[in-house]
Amino acid sequence: MSTETGQIDKMGKKMGMWFFLFTEILFFGGMFLLYSIYRYKYSQDFHSGAAEENIILGTINTVILLTSSFTIALSIAAVKKGRNISSSLLQLATILMGVAFLVIKYFEWTAKINLGIYPDSPILLEHAKGEILFFGLYYVMTGLHGLHVLVGVVVISFMLYFTRRETINRENYARLENTGLYWHFVDIVWIYLYPLFYLIT
Amino acid sequence: MKEKYVEDHAVATGTYTAVWLALLLLLAGTIAVAKLRLLAQFSVLGSLLIASAKAGLVLAFFMNLKYEGRFLKVMLTVAIAALTLLIGLTFVDVWLR
Amino acid sequence: MTQRNETPAAAGFYERTGKYRWLIVEWMMSTDHKRIGVMYLMALLSFFSVGVVLGFIIRLSLLSPGWLMGQQTYNEFFTLHGVIQIFLFIIPGIPVAFGNIFLPILIGAQDVAFPKINRLSWWLYVTGATLVLLSVFIKGRPPDTGWTFYAPYSVQTPANVSIAVMGVFVLGFSSILTGLNFVTTIHRMRAPGMGWFRMPAFPWTLYATGWVQMLATPVLAITLLFIFLGRFFGVGFFDPTKGGDPILYEHLFWMYSHPAVYIMVLPAMGIISEIIPVFSRRALFGYAAICMSALGIAVVGYAVWGHHMFTSGMSDTARVIFSFVSFLVAVPSGVKIFNWVSTLYKGSIEVDAPLLFALSFIFLFSIGGLTGLIIGSLAPNLHLHGTYFIVGHFHYVMFGGAGFSIIAGLHYWFPKITGRMYSEKFAKIGWLNLFVGFNILYFSMFVLGFQGMPRRYFDYPPQYHTNHVLSTMGSWFLAIGLIIIFANLIRSIFKGKKAPANPWGGKTLEWTIPSPPSHENFEKIPVITRGPYPYEEEAR
Numbered sequence: 001m002s003t004e005t006g007q008i009d010k011m012g013k014k015m016g017m018w019f020f021l022f023t024e025i026l027f028f029g030g031m032f033l034l035y036s037i038y039r040y041k042y043s044q045d046f047h048s049g050a051a052e053e054n055i056i057l058g059t060i061n062t063v064i065l066l067t068s069s070f071t072i073a074l075s076i077a078a079v080k081k082g083r084n085i086s087s088s089l090l091q092l093a094t095i096l097m098g099v100a101f102l103v104i105k106y107f108e109w110t111a112k113i114n115l116g117i118y119p120d121s122p123i124l125l126e127h128a129k130g131e132i133l134f135f136g137l138y139y140v141m142t143g144l145h146g147l148h149v150l151v152g153v154v155v156i157s158f159m160l161y162f163t164r165r166e167t168i169n170r171e172n173y174a175r176l177e178n179t180g181l182y183w184h185f186v187d188i189v190w191i192y193l194y195p196l197f198y199l200i201t
Numbered sequence: 202m203k204e205k206y207v208e209d210h211a212v213a214t215g216t217y218t219a220v221w222l223a224l225l226l227l228l229a230g231t232i233a234v235a236k237l238r239l240l241a242q243f244s245v246l247g248s249l250l251i252a253s254a255k256a257g258l259v260l261a262f263f264m265n266l267k268y269e270g271r272f273l274k275v276m277l278t279v280a281i282a283a284l285t286l287l288i289g290l291t292f293v294d295v296w297l298r
Numbered sequence: 299m300t301q302r303n304e305t306p307a308a309a310g311f312y313e314r315t316g317k318y319r320w321l322i323v324e325w326m327m328s329t330d331h332k333r334i335g336v337m338y339l340m341a342l343l344s345f346f347s348v349g350v351v352l353g354f355i356i357r358l359s360l361l362s363p364g365w366l367m368g369q370q371t372y373n374e375f376f377t378l379h380g381v382i383q384i385f386l387f388i389i390p391g392i393p394v395a396f397g398n399i400f401l402p403i404l405i406g407a408q409d410v411a412f413p414k415i416n417r418l419s420w421w422l423y424v425t426g427a428t429l430v431l432l433s434v435f436i437k438g439r440p441p442d443t444g445w446t447f448y449a450p451y452s453v454q455t456p457a458n459v460s461i462a463v464m465g466v467f468v469l470g471f472s473s474i475l476t477g478l479n480f481v482t483t484i485h486r487m488r489a490p491g492m493g494w495f496r497m498p499a500f501p502w503t504l505y506a507t508g509w510v511q512m513l514a515t516p517v518l519a520i521t522l523l524f525i526f527l528g529r530f531f532g533v534g535f536f537d538p539t540k541g542g543d544p545i546l547y548e549h550l551f552w553m554y555s556h557p558a559v560y561i562m563v564l565p566a567m568g569i570i571s572e573i574i575p576v577f578s579r580r581a582l583f584g585y586a587a588i589c590m591s592a593l594g595i596a597v598v599g600y601a602v603w604g605h606h607m608f609t610s611g612m613s614d615t616a617r618v619i620f621s622f623v624s625f626l627v628a629v630p631s632g633v634k635i636f637n638w639v640s641t642l643y644k645g646s647i648e649v650d651a652p653l654l655f656a657l658s659f660i661f662l663f664s665i666g667g668l669t670g671l672i673i674g675s676l677a678p679n680l681h682l683h684g685t686y687f688i689v690g691h692f693h694y695v696m697f698g699g700a701g702f703s704i705i706a707g708l709h710y711w712f713p714k715i716t717g718r719m720y721s722e723k724f725a726k727i728g729w730l731n732l733f734v735g736f737n738i739l740y741f742s743m744f745v746l747g748f749q750g751m752p753r754r755y756f757d758y759p760p761q762y763h764t765n766h767v768l769s770t771m772g773s774w775f776l777a778i779g780l781i782i783i784f785a786n787l788i789r790s791i792f793k794g795k796k797a798p799a800n801p802w803g804g805k806t807l808e809w810t811i812p813s814p815p816s817h818e819n820f821e822k823i824p825v826i827t828r829g830p831y832p833y834e835e836e837a838r
Binding site: 009011012015016019020022023024026027028029030031033034037038041042119120125128129130132133136137139140144 | 411412415474478479481482485486487512513514515516517519520521523524527531532533534535540541542543546550553
């Protein structure tokens with residue numbers, strides 16, 4: 001969008017991205033609502049469910065995402081100083097960490113699936129009602145979160161391309177900044193998912 | 202009268218590093234609270250409060266919210282308040298049935 | 299681009315840009331808010347017509363219990379009628395049609411904040427609508443759950459619920475992006491000198507609506523996703539055998555669907571606020587209160603959803619709270635009604651079609667609103683929930699309210715959009731049929747409901763027969779009225795007298811540019827030096 005003089009409205013674009021993140025708050029919020037109600041109703045079952053989670057992998061994933069937020073923030077700072085190469089490397093690091101997160105998630109999921117714990121599985125249906133809900137919520141919430149991570153990885157890859165071509169540069173970095181906002185949001189969702197699924201034993 | 206365009210506040214690398222270390226520290230804290238049951242039956246609440254502290258740091262410094270205009274801060278509060286209202290009123294049903 | 303008042307009507311932004319060979323590609327690829335708005339308008343009115351036909355057939359089938367269709371088919375009919383009228387017509391409704399065409403012009407801008415996202419919204423709308431309609435035509439039965447898709451039935455029924463729900467999901471995303479676009483546009487693109495309180499009332503309502511679209515629609519999105527996941531992966535969040543609670547579905551569903559009715563009606567109120575000053579030659583009474591009440595309705599309307607669930611098994615405390623807040627939301631609505639009537643008082647009234655429909659809005663919406671108070675009260679609701687009283691209520695507010703407002707807007711802005719005038723005579727004849735038919739059709743439903751006739755039933759015992767017949771006959775008058783109104787408008791597109799830039803003497807910015815507007819709206823962005831309704835300055 002541009003004003004009469006043809007200037008790009010940076011504030012407007014930033015506002016648009018923040019508004020989009022507000023909608024994401026409500027989107028994930030619906031899932032957190034279900035989690036909180038069912039946790040209240042079945043607190044014991046949720047404890048036993050969480051005990052079956054792999055806290056080491058969960059913690060590693062948390063460290064990964066927190067660090068990836070760090071690197072993408074640094075990458076934006078670098079571009080603002082005109083350091084496109086540093087920025088590119090930092091974006092690459094962010095991408096790799098995003099991929100690592102997804103790989104670890106993949107292993108977590110397959111481990112559970114091999115144990116016969118997945119939505120509607122005969123084994124899961126023999127568990128207590130609260131545990132059925134717990135694992136349902138686990139798959140849905142980490143699944144949708146993972147999807148958002150994947151989208152983020154793809155988008156940052158595009159930003160990396162633009163940074164290498166210098167169409168993202170010290171005058172023109174709104175796209176990267178807004179991508180960063182999205183990535184930080186994805187990080188924040190995980191910041192809440194982590195204790196709710198791994199630590200409440 | 203439009204929102205003033207807040208000149209991009211240049212955040213020093215040192216600040217980002219400090220925030221990152223603080224986040225890792227809080228992560229350790231949240232594990233301690235949960236695993237060592239430091240706060241007894243408030244451990245869930247404690248974990249969530251620490252999570253909110255982490256989220257707050259990410260919002261304020263990585264997402265630059267500390268240096269943004271008042272409007273964004275207000276609207277973020279509105280969005281969070283909306284979600285809180287939704288969850289809260291639903292709880293009024295479930296809790297008091 | 300030069301002024302085009304003298305050339306044949308429908309030049310302006312309709313003129314071919316020459317960028318694409320095929321006309322339809324040129325339009326579908328357009329990012330011009332006016333073209334997008336016109337395309338939306340055509341689609342909306344087409345889907346509305348389909349919905350009306352479905353409603354007409356439903357009423358026909360109720361002339362005598364079960365004579366025309368069986369139970370299963372009836373369920374599919376009212377489901378489709380609801381889904382089309384609500385998700386394909388009235389929720390996108392005014393924002394995507396009149397909002398798109400006029401918001402930038404009303405605030406003195408050349409387009410919305412994100413034109414390409416606007417085009418994406420349009421494409422998503424077409425996609426979502428297609429998916430919804432496919433649920434009727436692909437193998438398997440059309441959805442039979444009602445437009446509310448209540449779980450667990452929606453998860454279990456073999457009907458084509460998944461694709462319909464996917465379609466609504468996509469439509470929701472379209473709606474979110476439109477809201478985001480409009481809110482950003484209003485924040486960032488008002489012309490120099492246009493402070494918030496120099497902005498006309500219609501953009502104010504689009505602003506409030508935009509926030510509701512952004513903060514409520516995602517809840518519907520996740521809820522629909524839960525149905526989808528339930529159907530495909532057996533995720534049983536609302537299935538009691540898997541620990542789930544069906545009432546939670548209702549909570550999540552109505553958390554969106556109540557604010558959704560404000561998405562429907564707030565912009566409709568905005569149109570009324572534009573029309574009344576013009577046709578009474580008076581400034582909008584209590585303009586600031588009108589603007590703030592739009593925000594008030596949006597905020598309070600966020601906390602009343604439980605009044606759709608009074609008989610579901612919710613706790614008493616929750617029910618009392620929801621009932622109380624439901625009363626509160628009537629206050630800002632009442633403010634608007636009083637202020638519109640005060641604007642008319644001692645005005646110089648011209649009862650042209652736009653005003654006629656606007657006055658009808660005030661009358662019909664008031665009836666709908668007052669009956670809303672009845673069913674918002676906890677005790678009567680226990681008797682009236684799930685009856686025809688509800689059906690009457692929401693048709694009065696949605697059709698009598700938002701629907702009549704759309705027709706008012708169509709007439710008000712017809713000259714600006716098409717460059718031609720419609721026939722006043724036929725507009726008024728159509729109005730008479732529509733208004734009389736509407737009241738016969740829907741008022742009898744209050745009686746039916748009070749007497750205990752349940753809704754969504756394909757048959758009924760003999761004591762309800764008379765009122766059902768009366769109601770159906772009302773639908774015939776209504777249909778005739780709609781046909782006359784739309785035939786008039788369609789004919790006038792081709793044969794209407796050429797319209798000047800300002801046929802009504804309006805004072806808002808769209809009347810300062812040609813009919814139809816040129817591609818970039820304004821030759822020069824205006825500088826605003828006054829409020830939007832300076833009628834008092836005219837010599838009396």
